[in-house]
Amino acid sequence: MSDLQRALKACADRTDATLDGLLPLTDTPEARVIEAMRYASLGAGKRIRPFLVVECAKLFGVSETRAYRAGSALEMVHCYSLVHDDLPAMDDDDMRRGQPTTHKKFDEATAILAGDALLTKAFEVLAAPETHENASIRAELCLQLARAAGDKGMVGGQMLDLAAADTDLDIPEITRLQRMKTGALIAVACDMGAIMGKASHHSRQALNHYAHDIGLAFQIADDLLDVEGDAEEVGKRTGKDEDAGKATFVSLLGVERAREQAHLLADQAAEHLEIFAEKGQLLKDLAEFIVTRRK
Numbered sequence: 001m002s003d004l005q006r007a008l009k010a011c012a013d014r015t016d017a018t019l020d021g022l023l024p025l026t027d028t029p030e031a032r033v034i035e036a037m038r039y040a041s042l043g044a045g046k047r048i049r050p051f052l053v054v055e056c057a058k059l060f061g062v063s064e065t066r067a068y069r070a071g072s073a074l075e076m077v078h079c080y081s082l083v084h085d086d087l088p089a090m091d092d093d094d095m096r097r098g099q100p101t102t103h104k105k106f107d108e109a110t111a112i113l114a115g116d117a118l119l120t121k122a123f124e125v126l127a128a129p130e131t132h133e134n135a136s137i138r139a140e141l142c143l144q145l146a147r148a149a150g151d152k153g154m155v156g157g158q159m160l161d162l163a164a165a166d167t168d169l170d171i172p173e174i175t176r177l178q179r180m181k182t183g184a185l186i187a188v189a190c191d192m193g194a195i196m197g198k199a200s201h202h203s204r205q206a207l208n209h210y211a212h213d214i215g216l217a218f219q220i221a222d223d224l225l226d227v228e229g230d231a232e233e234v235g236k237r238t239g240k241d242e243d244a245g246k247a248t249f250v251s252l253l254g255v256e257r258a259r260e261q262a263h264l265l266a267d268q269a270a271e272h273l274e275i276f277a278e279k280g281q282l283l284k285d286l287a288e289f290i291v292t293r294r295k
Contacts, residue, residue, distance in 0.1 A: 004285040011054055011071075012047040014064075018072040022125060036106045036114035037121070041079040044097035046293075048218075048286070049074050052189035055283050056207055059276055060197020066131055070141060070192050073125040077149050078185055080118035083111050085158065119149070132196060140195050148188035157181025161246075169247040175216065178249075182222075183215025206272050210283065213269035218290050220262040223250040225295070262291040 001009075023038050025031070050071030057067035086093040086101040087108060093101055103111035125131060126141045147153060157180030164177065190207040199207075227250050250258045266287040273280035 002285070004282055004289055007055075007282050008046065008048075008051060008289075011051045012045070014068055015047045015050045015072055015075060016042055018068045019075065022069075022072060022121070032106070032110060033113045033117055036102055036110050037118050039105055040083045040102045040111075040114055041076060041118060044099065045075075045079075046295075047071075047075065048290070049078055049185055049189045051286065052186065052211070052283075053193045055286075056190045056193025057196050058193075059203070059279055060194065060199050062193065062196045066196060067193065069125055069128075069131045070196060071189070073122040073131075074145065074185065074189055074192065076118040076122040076125070077145065077154075080115040080122075081149075081154055081158075081185075083115040083118070087111060090158075090162070137195060137198070141192055144188050144191055144195065148184040153180055153184035153188075154182075157184065164246045167247075171249070171252055174247060174249060174252070178216060178219040179212070182219045183212065186215040186218060187211040203275065206275050210269045210272040210287075213265045213272070214287050214290055217262045217265035217269065217287065220249045220258050220265070221291050221293060223248040224255065224258060224262070225293075226250075227255065259291075266291045 019041050020038075023034060023041070025038070026034055050068065053071035053074060054064065054067045057070070058064075082096060083102045085091050086096055087103055094104055095101060099105075101111075102114060106114070122145070123142055126145065127138055129135075129138075131141070132138050149155065151159075157177055160177040161181055169177070187208060190211040191204060194204045194207055226248070249261070253261065269287040270284040273284055276283075
């Protein structure tokens, strides 16, 4: 097992433990929605976004306990987006991360409420003094995550994605769509670590450029998995984009050019981290992992 694999596993385990503590079971009447929240967020996923928060925070000496709270809040937003994305009104998926989607495990109404509750819980966690003693930093974390998740970020990108089935998009348009839908939460993950560490403008810019490149590389890798991946290995239905007639990086560039572009982006991303020297090695390794993963 590589250093990166060990670090990713450790991050996933601790993120799960943090989420478990933030979403305790209850025997009160609202227990069902809490069970659905836990089902949607615990025990699965690569935890790349929390990993980015934690590793970027480490660059600036931030407490791991605080970094994991922020990373777990971001993961709640990511998981809420998956719950809603899987609904019949959106992508209508039955499987996610190798298990039934939340609306299949429970029901559509409970899934919608679980997604809503995960989103709002994320900001409760970020706004709490346990996340950072400085109220202005907590406010900045909330502000940047709200921007990344909202109409100019992930949600706006999802709206563009829904419209893409009826539109012939070109590469710049697909790039903008994916920068919003996928890249915004990846970018804010890096920025949240820097915000908590009171990083300089120069350092925040370097991490922003890194995040921009790995965000696009991540999406190209996803597009490749949708074309080449096995549903059982990937943990969700493949071939969706082609079935829906959506333009993607792969459909426009072809498989080989898309793969080359993903590796180019990963190399560029690593170059942006040179200012952090050996402290940025795991983040460099992550860039390569993103484009070679099989799920």
